[in-house]
């Protein structure tokens with residue numbers, strides 16, 4: 361029988377719990393233990409009959425630990441991740457890599473120095489639809505990519521804002537939602553050269569933004585607009601269209617449109633638009649739908665990939681530098697939002 365990778369989860373809040381469920385579904389991984397100090401964590405330990413440790417050092421004394429998932433608050437990512445990398449334990453680290461660039465670099469250096477893999481938890485890249493889109497773009501079927509349009513319009517209810525951190529800096533849709541879109545658009549279209557952003561808090565009037573528009577210029581010359589708001593009633597966001605998280609009722613719409621000189625693609629509701637005859641706005645444009653089924657196994661796919669990384673069968677799909685890159689773009693967006701100036705990455 362093939363060996364299952366024994367994984368412990370550090371931090372069993374909202375995201376840690378999702379990882380517990382994903383490991384239990386995975387054929388390649390086994391839930392070794394959890395590390396947390398809350399009453400809820402104790403309940404989880406009883407429910408799933410798994411050992412619980414109060415800190416990383418006591419976990420490190422345990423037996424048969426192969427890897428860990430760090431899902432603690434961002435400001436603790438550096439401390440926790442490096443403590444495991446130093447002991448040559450591979451880490452799946454929740455996004456963002458850290459809350460600041462200096463600390464993100466320390467994490468990357470530690471992974472290199474200890475020759476121990478680090479996978480960053482931008483799980484959307486493990487969605488089969490996204491892999492398919494990447495293959496289509498690479499194949500040249502769309503021609504040269506000219507522009508992209510990403511919508512993240514959704515409406516967050518009153519209850520959501522009872523947590524006060526969600527109404528101040530770092531708690532808005534740029535930090536919570538857009539970071540995923542930034543990682544994904546870079547994965548699909550390559551490196552970014554310039555960003556420019558505008559934000560407003562006009563509707564909710566909290567200290568943090570409720571709406572933002574971001575313009576991107578890629579090294580390839582392609583352009584992109586990301587348009588995000590948590591105060592618009594609409595069906596067009598990756599969250600509401602991908603079907604990855606059962607918490608959101610899924611709409612049969614798309615959130616991404618990528619356009620090239622030979623065709624364009626919209627997804628997650630995967631549709632490809634093209635001409636059969638001469639390319640002209642006067643000719644009929646054709647539509648091909650590729651996949652109908654949503655991929656609701658993204659987090660399990662991520663665990664399976666992480667297990668392959670631990671066994672050295674695969675390289676991390678999202679490495680430390682990808683995490684750092686997203687963080688740099690995010691920092692530039694925040695800076696540009698203050699004065700509207702175009703910022704070079």
Ligand SMILES: NC(=O)c1ccc[n+]([C@@H]2O[C@H](COP(=O)([O-])OP(=O)(O)OC[C@H]3O[C@@H](n4cnc5c(N)ncnc54)[C@H](O)[C@@H]3O)[C@@H](O)[C@H]2O)c1
Pocket residue numbers: 370371372373374375376395396397398414415431432433434436454455456481482483
């Ligand atoms: N990939 C995604 O879509 C996604 C979604 C939500 C959150 N996240 C990320 O996951 C991480 C956790 O976010 P969350 O929403 O689950 O937060 P959370 O507050 O719900 O959970 C954090 C947990 O960490 C525990 N913790 C704090 N200090 C600890 C310590 N020293 N040792 C052990 N445990 C400790 C807390 O008790 C809590 O249970 C963050 O980095 C966040 O950005 C990712």
